[in-house]
Amino acid sequence: MARKSNLSDKIPIDMTPMIDIVFQLLTFFIMSLKISTAEGDFNIKMPLAAPRAGNPDPNQLPPLKLRMQADSTGNLGNMTLAERSFNGADRWAQLHNYIASVVGEGSMAASAEVELDCDYNLKYENVINAVTAVSGRMGADGQIIKLVEKIKFSPPRKP
Amino acid sequence: MKIKSDGPQATDIDMTPMIDMTFQLIAFFMILINFDAADQDDRITLPQSTLAKPPEAPTESPITVQLTRDGRAIVAGQEYANSQAIKPVLNNEKYVLESQNKSAASATIVIRAHKDVKTGMVQELIKICQEVGFEKFTLRAKEGQS
Numbered sequence: 545m546a547r548k549s550n551l552s553d554k555i556p557i558d559m560t561p562m563i564d565i566v567f568q569l570l571t572f573f574i575m576s577l578k579i580s581t582a583e584g585d586f587n588i589k590m591p592l593a594a595p596r597a598g599n600p601d602p603n604q605l606p607p608l609k610l611r612m613q614a615d616s617t618g619n620l621g622n623m624t625l626a627e628r629s630f631n632g633a634d635r636w637a638q639l640h641n642y643i644a645s646v647v648g649e650g651s652m653a654a655s656a657e658v659e660l661d662c663d664y665n666l667k668y669e670n671v672i673n674a675v676t677a678v679s680g681r682m683g684a685d686g687q688i689i690k691l692v693e694k695i696k697f698s699p700p701r702k703p
Numbered sequence: 704m705k706i707k708s709d710g711p712q713a714t715d716i717d718m719t720p721m722i723d724m725t726f727q728l729i730a731f732f733m734i735l736i737n738f739d740a741a742d743q744d745d746r747i748t749l750p751q752s753t754l755a756k757p758p759e760a761p762t763e764s765p766i767t768v769q770l771t772r773d774g775r776a777i778v779a780g781q782e783y784a785n786s787q788a789i790k791p792v793l794n795n796e797k798y799v800l801e802s803q804n805k806s807a808a809s810a811t812i813v814i815r816a817h818k819d820v821k822t823g824m825v826q827e828l829i830k831i832c833q834e835v836g837f838e839k840f841t842l843r844a845k846e847g848q849s
Contacts, residue, residue: 559718566725573732580743584755585762585813585841588829618821664823668816669750671825672844676752688754700826 586675588695607659607696608646610639610674614666623674640677643691661698743815746771750818751847762841764810766796768832772817774824786828793835807836815843 608625615621623630623639630638647656658678662671680690747769768789769777776783783789797807812832816825829840 559722563718563722563725566722566729569729570725570732573729573736577732577736578743582755582757582846583749583843584752584846585758585843586752586754588840588842618819662822662826664821664826666822667818668820668822668825669818671822672750672752672818672842675842676754676844679754682753688756697826697829700823700830703821703823 586672586679586695587693588697607657607694608643608692609659609661609698610678612660612662612666612670612674614663614670618665618667620666620670636673636677639674640681640691643678647692655694656692657694657696658692659696659698662701664701664703744769744777746777747815747817748772748819749815749843749845752844753846753848755844755846762811762813764800764805765813766793766810766837767813767815768828770814770816770820770825770828772819774820776828786824786831789828790831790835793832793837797835797837808838810837811839811841812837813841813843 611622611624612620613622620635623635625639625642628642630636630642632638643658660671660674675695678692678695680688680692683689767778770786771777771782774785776786776789778789778792781792783792796810800807800810812829814825814828816828825842832840
């Protein structure tokens, strides 16, 4: 008796469980996706609790002390740097231009240091604005043109 | 002529394109998912800065400390009444680092503070970290026009 070969027959595979799992995975990833804007860091050099031993480096420039005073609501009131006051809506641009004129965008900028002396009640976003203004600016090609890299805080002022 | 009815018939649908597309979607979302976002907290609205770009190299031994608008500190998802209360946690972190032959000075404290928090509170937080032995700090900001 001749036997009929079954090799050419299609074996049906039940795809339902796989599709179920795949859709569950897809749902999980869609639900857990959190669209967030990019975040960046500013490095802060802080004064040590004890003063360093030995003589200070003669090549080290004295820090530029940026005084930021808050009004009664915590917003920025007066901002001064080396007897020069920065006011108005473009005060951050003024500050940036002044720092750039003092330290330049070269090797001197690398050794320059800015010290932030802020009122206790000052809103923190003003500190970030000041750090942004003294750190550099965004170039036309999207690259950051660095200015002052050493930034530190003065000891906190008591409220 | 009598037409023979075929009756209900099982129709084979080709599932291959759908499965291909679904797997591509899964791959897309898997790549897009950002586990670093676990650090982020809805209570914190970061200040914006045009220069805030993601760092090119990962930060060494980062310890993220978040500061809410009213000065409460958050470390590893745990909320504390103020910055002073996180000192034991920072001491623990220091012991963990020392057990890995690293020093507290080599670790970086990442400060994610609310944009309206008092600057003095951020300075107090930094001071407490310094007392424990941490020396490197980074202030985190959100990319955008300030």
